[in-house]
Amino acid sequence: MLSELSDTHVFSEAHLATQPAMVLDRRMYSLAKRVLDLAVCLSILIVVLLVMAVIAVAVLLDSPGPILFVQERVGQGGRRFRMYKFRTMRHDYNADASREFMQAFVAGQITDHAGNAQGTVFKPIHKSQVTRLGRILRQTSLDELPQIYNVLRGEMSLVGPRPNIPWEVEAYQDWHRQRLNARPGITGLAQVYGRSSISFDAIVKYDIEYIRRQSIKLDVQILWLTVKSVLTGRGAG
Numbered sequence: 001m002l003s004e005l006s007d008t009h010v011f012s013e014a015h016l017a018t019q020p021a022m023v024l025d026r027r028m029y030s031l032a033k034r035v036l037d038l039a040v041c042l043s044i045l046i047v048v049l050l051v052m053a054v055i056a057v058a059v060l061l062d063s064p065g066p067i068l069f070v071q072e073r074v075g076q077g078g079r080r081f082r083m084y085k086f087r088t089m090r091h092d093y094n095a096d097a098s099r100e101f102m103q104a105f106v107a108g109q110i111t112d113h114a115g116n117a118q119g120t121v122f123k124p125i126h127k128s129q130v131t132r133l134g135r136i137l138r139q140t141s142l143d144e145l146p147q148i149y150n151v152l153r154g155e156m157s158l159v160g161p162r163p164n165i166p167w168e169v170e171a172y173q174d175w176h177r178q179r180l181n182a183r184p185g186i187t188g189l190a191q192v193y194g195r196s197s198i199s200f201d202a203i204v205k206y207d208i209e210y211i212r213r214q215s216i217k218l219d220v221q222i223l224w225l226t227v228k229s230v231l232t233g234r235g236a237g
């Protein structure tokens with residue numbers, strides 16, 4: 001059960017650095033994980049393509065600009081790849097404006113007034129910069145659907161640490177880099193236990209815990225909890 005992995009479960013950097021790995025055969029797990037990714041994606045592909053087609057038309061009609069947002073991200077072992085999302089921002093949005101905010105967030109310089117990240121949505125954008133349809137897509141996480149293409153290509157997995165932008169990785173502390181030891185995912189522990197409402201250090205601790213405890217059972221549990229989290233809109237932003 002995942003009750004022991006609740007969002008009140010806090011780990012120190014020292015604990016994370018010394019906790020022994022729980023999976024004995026990483027090679028067999030990696031193979032099984034890839035099979036799970038392909039099986040899930042292919043089984044829902046027709047439905048997903050139909051939903052994506054409807055969303056694509058809606059994005060096109062809702063506001064001017066491209067249908068997809070494509071951005072370079074850093075994956076397993078520091079390898080870079082192009083990640084795909086549906087565009088949720090206005091066409092005149094300047095993504096460079098968020099760079100200073102996100103680097104400060106990664107560096108742990110941004111929290112809420114109480115010094116506790118819980119309950120605060122950490123996003124560098126204003127609601128006015130998000131399109132009408134974009135608000136719905138972000139709230140439901142439907143903007144992430146095109147990343148199934150990244151999963152099919154093997155650049156991402158269904159479950160794993162969310163991939164960061166190269167200049168966010170540049171702001172990593174040394175212990176943050178442990179999250180690059182796994183293939184990035186569409187969802188993960190941090191997403192089901194907070195999504196956009198926890199600090200970056202908390203995100204990394206969840207990611208490292210996931211890497212050390214990886215199993216197919218845990219992946220399936222996270223996928224199920226992701227569905228529940230999306231339906232309730234918990235931590236979305």
